[in-house]
Amino acid sequence: MPTNWFDRNLKWIYTLPAVLFVLLMMVFPILYTVRISFYEWSMSATTPPKWVFLANYKALLTDSRFWHAVQSTIVFTFGSISVETVLGVAIALLLFRDFFGKNIVKTLFLLPMVATPVAMGLVWLLIYEPSIGIANTLLKMLGLPPQLWIASPTQVLPSLMVIDIWEWTPMISLIVMAGLSTLPSEPYEAAEVDGASAWQRLWHITLPLLRPTIIVAFMLRLIDVLKTFDIIYATTQGGPNNVSETLNIYGYTLGFQYFKLGMASSLLVIFFALVMGATLLMVWIRRRLEA
Amino acid sequence: MKKKKRLLNIVLGVLTAIVMLAFSFPFIWMLLASFKTQAQIMATDQFFVFKPTGKNYSSVFGEYDFLKFVWNSFVVAAGSTLGSLLLGLPAAYAIARHRLQGLGLIILVARIIPGITFLIPWFIIFSKIGLVDSFVSLILSHMLVGLPFIIWVMISFFEGLPEEIEQAALIDGCTYNKVFTNIVLPISGPGIITASLLSFIFSWNNFMFSIILAGDKTKTLPIAVFNFLSYSEINWGALMAAACIITLPVLIIALVAQRYVVSGLASGAVKG
Numbered sequence: 312m313p314t315n316w317f318d319r320n321l322k323w324i325y326t327l328p329a330v331l332f333v334l335l336m337m338v339f340p341i342l343y344t345v346r347i348s349f350y351e352w353s354m355s356a357t358t359p360p361k362w363v364f365l366a367n368y369k370a371l372l373t374d375s376r377f378w379h380a381v382q383s384t385i386v387f388t389f390g391s392i393s394v395e396t397v398l399g400v401a402i403a404l405l406l407f408r409d410f411f412g413k414n415i416v417k418t419l420f421l422l423p424m425v426a427t428p429v430a431m432g433l434v435w436l437l438i439y440e441p442s443i444g445i446a447n448t449l450l451k452m453l454g455l456p457p458q459l460w461i462a463s464p465t466q467v468l469p470s471l472m473v474i475d476i477w478e479w480t481p482m483i484s485l486i487v488m489a490g491l492s493t494l495p496s497e498p499y500e501a502a503e504v505d506g507a508s509a510w511q512r513l514w515h516i517t518l519p520l521l522r523p524t525i526i527v528a529f530m531l532r533l534i535d536v537l538k539t540f541d542i543i544y545a546t547t548q549g550g551p552n553n554v555s556e557t558l559n560i561y562g563y564t565l566g567f568q569y570f571k572l573g574m575a576s577s578l579l580v581i582f583f584a585l586v587m588g589a590t591l592l593m594v595w596i597r598r599r600l601e602a
Numbered sequence: 603m604k605k606k607k608r609l610l611n612i613v614l615g616v617l618t619a620i621v622m623l624a625f626s627f628p629f630i631w632m633l634l635a636s637f638k639t640q641a642q643i644m645a646t647d648q649f650f651v652f653k654p655t656g657k658n659y660s661s662v663f664g665e666y667d668f669l670k671f672v673w674n675s676f677v678v679a680a681g682s683t684l685g686s687l688l689l690g691l692p693a694a695y696a697i698a699r700h701r702l703q704g705l706g707l708i709i710l711v712a713r714i715i716p717g718i719t720f721l722i723p724w725f726i727i728f729s730k731i732g733l734v735d736s737f738v739s740l741i742l743s744h745m746l747v748g749l750p751f752i753i754w755v756m757i758s759f760f761e762g763l764p765e766e767i768e769q770a771a772l773i774d775g776c777t778y779n780k781v782f783t784n785i786v787l788p789i790s791g792p793g794i795i796t797a798s799l800l801s802f803i804f805s806w807n808n809f810m811f812s813i814i815l816a817g818d819k820t821k822t823l824p825i826a827v828f829n830f831l832s833y834s835e836i837n838w839g840a841l842m843a844a845a846c847i848i849t850l851p852v853l854i855i856a857l858v859a860q861r862y863v864v865s866g867l868a869s870g871a872v873k874g
Contacts, residue, residue, distance in 0.1 A: 322700045326692070329692075329693035329749065332689055340723035341720070344719055347722065416622055419626055420622065421867070422625075422856060427809075427823070427849055428807060429807075429848075430632075431849075433842075437635060445646075482867070486868065509610075559716065562718055567721075567814060579719045582719070
């Protein structure tokens, strides 16, 4: 066994650069954000930051736009994620069987999640465009009245959810397909002997066995949907009338359009706590279900 | 019974076709519109039958100078991927072989934290030291996505390698460092390709960090295409051509290196 100092400490030398990077680029900025959240500052060189302690948090908690953003975030997240999970599992089951061209179909199906989200947001902007978009042309062909889609305060969130569902259902399917390929064959052999129908096998064997996989997929999506930025910013920037403004978008607007850095930071601290809280809650639920 | 099964197969086949059509439709739409003139896009009766024009592409490269943005995006994506590999490979190896679970957990947390939380401090600091609108700040910020991903994928890859060869080499008097560079890295090709391709794609697609940290000199493709919205009348054809240009490299990577991309997405997802 090598005995010199360098070799004995190599595991720390190997990890040190990455750890330093994470400390500098991640931990330090988070602490900095917490600090600015107690100040009032607009990045001006002449007016230094002013210590206001919890005033930013108080202002946020009485700001109706903030509460509206909380609501939009929750509606958008759970609306998208529930459809993605059901659809994702269904499509995974559909694509898991053997059929002609399976590989190419599977690959094409995964493309929405690697395509550049901003570009895709802009493509959907054209699809939803009330006068020239194909969404309204389709409605017309079906004899239905045209809609405003993302330009309408009542339809904007569902319309954005459709984009997210299009983009990320493949993620759920991908994870579920990976889960399907690891299922044991014994229960199916037993079911065959008992003469169970395909439907019964699906409900009583496949789905229960897949439950842990589905929970993981749900959890990963939850972490990411809460943070959705690109497709919303590219299409509506939070509009119309701030209806589609999620916490992520409002934090961005406060910080980089109004330059209220203190208030934006306090929002981001709350947002950070919310995402961490949701993640820990999911981890806890998963443990409870598995125990 | 047999007839019923055949019927079921037809139904499932039709369903598969519908799903495929629905999920590839935005791509088809983008491609079609990129070959249409503004008038053809406005005329809703010319959806599928129209006389294609290449004008959108020539104006995207000529008028809007897209080659520059392609180059900027490439520099940032390649730079952040290389940087992440450099820091990430040794770290992942040490974490995998020495079971440094605590460090693994930190990496996981990096994936959970909203990226926007870092943006205000980065912007303040990078402005102070004059690094806004520089490749350095863009590469560093994109590495925050790439590095945790690469470490995460490589930990499970290294854990899957048999330890016997490495131990034999150590007994023969090889140093740990040599074992890593001369034995482990050369057989880690598949893992490194998977991790790098995905890290490259994530950086190529990144919008939130670049919109704040990039400027006129370093503008990347997602920002350039987003800027189309700021013109008074949106030039839809050129916008769709620009969207095609951004998406094409990613789609080619995904199709050609399908095996790697799928396994990267799956392992990054399931364990990340």
